[in-house]
Amino acid sequence: MTLELSHYNAALLFALCASTVFGITQRNTPKDMFRYGAYCFVLFAVGVIVASWAMWLIKH
């Protein structure tokens, strides 16, 4: 089986899994875990977009 993902979808899947682990391991209560996981996910997702535009600007 071969998985074909676009660059952004691959980054989002990475962000989802990493955020889940970060949220569970770095906070003590379920509410804080969820909030921190969501925060990490948003940072990953927005960070990818910002980095993409930065690379585009460098190229052009």
Add this chain to the structure above:
Amino acid sequence: MANPQSSAAVGQRSPKTAAAQTGSMGTIAPIAGWLVPGLGHFIQRRYIRGLLLMLAVFIMFFAGLAMQGKVYAFNTGDLLDILGFVGDLGSGLLYFLARSMDWGGGNIHRAVADYGTKYIVVAGLLNIIAAVDAHHIAIGKKP
């Protein structure tokens, strides 16, 4: 902060027995968590956390393999290859399964295969974080 569940259980046992059990769990939990992602939490009755950690590591590892990522073998060559091996090893039995089944040959002709290689390494690193978390729960540092 002391673990409330552990503290309640400790109150019913002699301090010596409780300390011995906490000490053994502090060793067993991270090893179990390293060998099977999430197992360190499962054996301490943190079922939901264990399940989510297991899913996260399994999905990353197998998605990496499905993207034709490379599983590093033991090597003493390039430093990045050595670090890749160390990262991969963090997946525990998943790593040995992949090696024994000859999965993860890699594919240099596909850009996404390089992502797959990183997925597999990061799955191992995340599993190490999860195993350390299981240790912290076992010693009462985290609820």
